[in-house]
Amino acid sequence: MKFICLTLLLVSGITDSRSEEFEVVGPADPVFAVAGEDVILPCFIKPNISVVDMRVEWFRLDQKDSVHLYEDHEDRDTEQIQSYRGRTKLIHQELQRGNTSLKLSTVRVSDEGRYKCFIQSKSWSDDATVDVRVEAVGRPPxxxxxxxxxxxxxxxxxxxxxxxxxxxxxxxxxxxxxxxxxxxxxxxxxxxxxxxxxxxxxxxxxxxxxxxxxxxxxxxxxxxxxxxxxxSWRTSVILISVFVVLIVIAGILIVVFSHKHRAHDQLQKAHDQLHDGKSRIQHGEYFSIFQQ
Missing domain, CATH: 2.60.40.10 (Immunoglobulins)
Structure with a gap:
């Protein structure tokens, strides 16, 4: 009799354990998000059993703290990454259907990365990875x-x-x-x-x-x-060309005028020197006559 009871208990335990077995499923392709907008990170379990009594944790593969943690029927943020506080949300009504998708609000470029959706019951656990790519749209060219x-x-x-x-x-x-x-x-x-x-x-x-x-x-x-x-370009080119030609002509005239002015100064200087020489000679002759 004891053997039969023990066998029934063992079979019952195995059956209960198998009844809690599930598979966590995420998207096969990357999830694209736009900076400044909201995005849903999909995650489900199969079969679609309730996860209300389970532990649901989202975290990044490159960081140790949680992005979002649900445990003992409530959300906990004591170990949540500071930059995610106030921006993550699980839809509690959907937990009864096995939907543990995470809503991430006001996406930032720094949110880009690989996330893990981890679900744990009393006797079973599984996870799925979600690759998040962020795009920021710039200003019109x-x-x-x-x-x-x-x-x-x-x-x-x-x-x-x-x-x-x-x-x-x-x-x-x-x-x-x-x-x-x-x-x-x-x-x-x-x-x-x-x-x-x-x-x-x-x-x-x-x-x-x-x-x-x-x-x-x-x-x-x-x-x-x-x-x-x-x-307009051709007109500008013509005007610039005319302006350059005028500058060249003006430069030539200035050079010619300067050269003529310099030659005139030299001629005047030579004439003044000749006049001074004649004056000295005449003054010398007059002085000689006066001595005699």
């Missing part, structure tokens, strides 16, 4: 005209800042054909990137697009290269 070259090409500069990760910047003509940038600059300030590219165009009446993009976001600005721009 600004195109400025940076002058002309000697052959009449129009220099254009496109600049945009506030992006993460480093964005791609490309120039396109009105037909959507990519144009090669001549110079490229990239700078990183704290956790954001700024980009600046330049290009030279020779066609008037064309629409030139500057496009800055990440994987899921894109901003674009265009400029119309009108005939007036190139006419």
């Amino acid at each position: 600004v195109i400025t005209v940076d002058g002309f070259d000697r052959s009449g090409g129009l220099h254009l500069q496109c600049e945009s800042e506030g992006w993460y990760p480093e964005p791609d910047l490309e120039w396109l003509d009105s037909e959507g054909v990519s144009l090669s940038s001549e110079t490229t600059e990239t700078h990183r300030n704290t956790d954001r990137f700024s980009v600046k590219h330049t290009i030279t165009v020779y066609d008037s009446n064309d629409k030139i697009h500057c496009r800055v993009k990440l994987r899921h976001h894109m901003l674009e600005t265009l400029i119309n290269t009108t005939n007036n721009m190139f006419i």
Whole structure:
């Protein structure tokens, strides 16, 4: 009889243990979040049993403290990473359905990383990893005209800042054909990137697009290269050329005038010296006659 009771208890214990077995499931692909917005980090258990009485912990693989901890039917933040306080939330109503997804509010670039969703019952535990990628959308690109070259090409500069990760910047003509940038600059300030590219165009009446993009976001600005721009350039070149010619002519006149003035001064000086010599000779003859 005792043997039968012991066997029943053992079988009952094994059955209860197996009834608590579950699998924690996370997303197969990275979760993309936008800086400044909210994001849901998915995590579920299979079968969809209640986890109200279990321990649910979210943490980062590169840090030891919790991102969020649920234990003994309440959220605990005593060991929560300071930068996450007030920004994480579990939907308690969803815990009954085995949904332990975490809501992260006001996403920051520093939130990017790998997270682990860990669920533990009295006799079983499992976890899943969630890869979070953060994108920060910068300011719309600004195109400025940076002058002309000697052959009449129009220099254009496109600049945009506030992006993460480093964005791609490309120039396109009105037909959507990519144009090669001549110079490229990239700078990183704290956790954001700024980009600046330049290009030279020779066609008037064309629409030139500057496009800055990440994987899921894109901003674009265009400029119309009108005939007036190139006419203004030609007018400027003509005016500058005339101005240079006038300066050269003025320089030549100044040199000629200076040379004539110097020659006149030398001639006047020689004439004065000759006059002084004659005066001395006449004065000497008069003095000799007076002595006699």
